[in-house]
Amino acid sequence: MSSSAAGAPLLAAQSLSLVRGGRELFCELSVEVHGGQLWQIEGSNGAGKTSLMRILCGLSRYGFEGEVLRSVTPLYLGHQPAVKALLSPRENLQWHVSGEGLYSNEQIDTALARVGLCGYEDVPSHTLSAGQHRRVNLARLFLSEARLWLLDEPFTAIDKQGVDETQALLASHVDGGGAVVMTSHQPLQVTCNVHTLNLVHGVVS
């Protein structure tokens, strides 16, 4: 745990334990996420990464032991892109069900341009590829003002350049005092310090 981070944690998990299908996925797991930290949750398939993310963001409220304290409303991006095929990328962001913010057309255009969807703002989303759906979802990171980001496999179906750009975005969010908790199988290449939470071995710096 970083001792440099000051103030109350944005997210604190206290002695989390989860058993699924008779198998203990994690036990007495405690973690504090402060502003300016990037946490990567590691573990093989089935290690409980997504279950942990759902507990941390508040989607799972029962079936585990321990407590999660959130001092800010997190932005959660899950496995599903939450992009409606019948709406255009612009409409998807403008009327997003997360109720996060009301964005102007310029803000949405800028965000979509940042994820490489310039020119796709007003086409129906069902004409876009799976990777482009994920990119529409990632555009929320450019719009959001949330300090805490919980990202479950954000790089799935994203091309190499997109991964690099997203990693740069994560680093700048962390540099700006935000915090990121993410799962990914890829090693992160970011300028900031990465805290790793390995679900098999417990917490490693």
Next chain:
Amino acid sequence: MSAPHTGQFCALLLRRQLLLAMRRPIEMGNPLLFFTMVIVLFPLGLGPAPDKLAIFAPGVLWITALLSNLLTSDAVFRSDFDDGSLEQLVLAPQPLFLSALAYILAHWLTTGLLLALVSPIFALMLNLPVSALGTLIVSLLLGTAVLSLLGGIGAALTVGLKRGGVLISLLILPLYLPVLIFGTAAVQAAVTGTPSGPYLAILGAMLSLAIALAPLAIAAGLRISIDA
């Protein structure tokens, strides 16, 4: 760029749901076509004698409206669950029961309201007296709103299941019964010339109760379905 307040957010959800419905006009037309087909079956099964049909008309119209509502309630949250939008809705800072109410309102506007508006055509096909048409429309307007709210509870509870269609029928059909009883009674009273006001008042009372309580049950159901 602050988060939309609750009223704004509900209006936004309503607009989004209505636009989604507009982009799938066939799904909006399906319940109406179903209504048409089932109404056409009755003269074939019961015989085309106009007197006989007029006796059965209130019940036939109401049962068909109920079934066509049942047919669509499964889909209220289905696509949002499949593409992950529902997770985001559950995590939204705005109260979930009001968001759920916006979804149900959109569902009613695209099913119950349309059905009530076209019902006079089918009522005339079944030889329902013209004097009862007004009562039929009002009873369907009130009743289908209750059905949409109750159907929403079933939809929220079964949205996590792969094949929730049969289960949702078993769950909510018993709850539909009071609506069917008083809806049919209102139309029958109008046919016989007795006052239908009391029945419509009871339907209105059911609607008030459902508006107050169903959204809470829907919100709880959605949280359970997302959690599972």
